[in-house]
Amino acid sequence: MHSLGTGGHGGLWGWNLPPRKPKRQERKPTNSKSSHSVDPTGTTGYRFPLKQAATAGALALTGDTIAQLTQRWRKAKSLNQDPFLLDSHGSSQTLLSDHDWLRALRMSSYGFLLYGPGSYAWYQYLDHCLSKPTVTNLMLKVLLNQIVLGPSVIAVVFAWNNLWLGKLSQLPNKYQKDALPTLLYGFRFWIPVSILNFWVVPLQARVAFMSMGSIFWNFCLSSTLSK
Numbered sequence: 001m002h003s004l005g006t007g008g009h010g011g012l013w014g015w016n017l018p019p020r021k022p023k024r025q026e027r028k029p030t031n032s033k034s035s036h037s038v039d040p041t042g043t044t045g046y047r048f049p050l051k052q053a054a055t056a057g058a059l060a061l062t063g064d065t066i067a068q069l070t071q072r073w074r075k076a077k078s079l080n081q082d083p084f085l086l087d088s089h090g091s092s093q094t095l096l097s098d099h100d101w102l103r104a105l106r107m108s109s110y111g112f113l114l115y116g117p118g119s120y121a122w123y124q125y126l127d128h129c130l131s132k133p134t135v136t137n138l139m140l141k142v143l144l145n146q147i148v149l150g151p152s153v154i155a156v157v158f159a160w161n162n163l164w165l166g167k168l169s170q171l172p173n174k175y176q177k178d179a180l181p182t183l184l185y186g187f188r189f190w191i192p193v194s195i196l197n198f199w200v201v202p203l204q205a206r207v208a209f210m211s212m213g214s215i216f217w218n219f220c221l222s223s224t225l226s227k
Helices: 018-036 050-078 101-129 135-165 168-199 203-225
Strands: none
Touching (some): 050 101, 135 168, 135 203, 168 203
16 A cells, blocks of 8 residues: 555656666665565564554453443342342352353454454554545544444444354344444444544554543443343
């Protein structure tokens, strides 16, 4: 993609005399190498964004944990039980026990393997295409974030959850029932968050910032997926 932003320099050097043309050709490999290099060592290729992936995975796990605790709290209250009821060994029987670790693993692996790397690549792409910090570019980023990233996240996380549960055949019904309400609810939350994200937060911190918002959003997703 970096090559898209580097125009050819031959036109700028067209006025050189014939004896100087070899020097112009000798500089081309250097320019080509710098335009495609990823880091100062000159290595190329994809590098997994481990930091962003770990952050997204940890915060997805946090959101799911809050969702599970909230669901058990509400269940205990509906049964007129003490949410912190202790057994003879002094451990909680309701709120702090019976944690669904497989569900927690589903959400955290989604954040680590899919949301973290995917959103990081998405923000890099937006900054490459809309690099100038103008109001127009800001609004375009927010709009594209909602009409591209938002539906993609919902589609992927629903499919990821049903894949783990072995219920891919039920995925179309899940989309019909919950995808649109979840997406519309997400618009009300993510539009102001996205404005702050693109206007204030630097690129290297955007995944972390959006993942912090994802604590609440993952709480909503986890609650929706567990229905």
